Amino acid sequence: MRNTARWAATIGLTATAVCGPLTGSALAEPAHTPASLYAPSALVLTVGRGEAATAAAPERAVTLSCAPAPSGTHPAPGEACAELADADGDFDALGSETGVMCTREYRPVVVTVSGVWQGQRVAYERVFSNDCMKRSHGISVFSF
Incomplete structure (x- = not known):
């Protein structure tokens, strides 16, 4: 034993x-690997019904990673990353689709974004008056 x-x-x-x-x-x-040359850009985007994220349970959530290459569960990661890069990561500066006609129906939709964009912490929340208004703003980014 x-x-x-x-x-x-x-x-x-x-x-x-x-x-x-x-x-x-x-x-x-x-430390010299190519992945270390990129500042991280990884985001979680959610959408829910209501006037604030605290009052609305998320109906859908997607991930979006832009560095070193676009990926994630977002339906169009390449387009969304390009749109964010054009806006320099400013979600309020995202372009709106012109010529979109939306009803004046008030069914608030809240979108949240949290994560990291080019190494900087991001926390964003925006309420749109309805789905049509959400789809017209941030054409690729908020299309999920």
């Missing part, structure tokens, strides 16, 4: 001594 415990301890210590330094270097990512 003592020999079994001694062998188990010896094998465990040997494996730790031999493999320990290898795991540390295998998990470390070199």
Whole structure:
């Protein structure tokens, strides 16, 4: 019984001594990799019914990552990232589609954005009077 415990301890210590330094270097990512050249841009966008995010449960949420390449669950990540880049990450400065005719129906829709845009923390909330108004603003970004 003592020999079994001694062998188990010896094998465990040997494996730790031999493999320990290898795991540390295998998990470390070199600082010169291409991914480290980009400031992170990863956002979570939600939409819900109501006049404030605190009063509205999100009906839908998507993710949008723009660096190093557009990706996420957003239906059009490439277009949304390009639109955000043109607006320099300012959600209030996003373009509106011209010539859109919306009804004056008041069914408030709240959109929230949280995450990081080019390394800077983002927290944004905007209430639109209805779905049509939401779709006409931030054409690609808020189309989900």
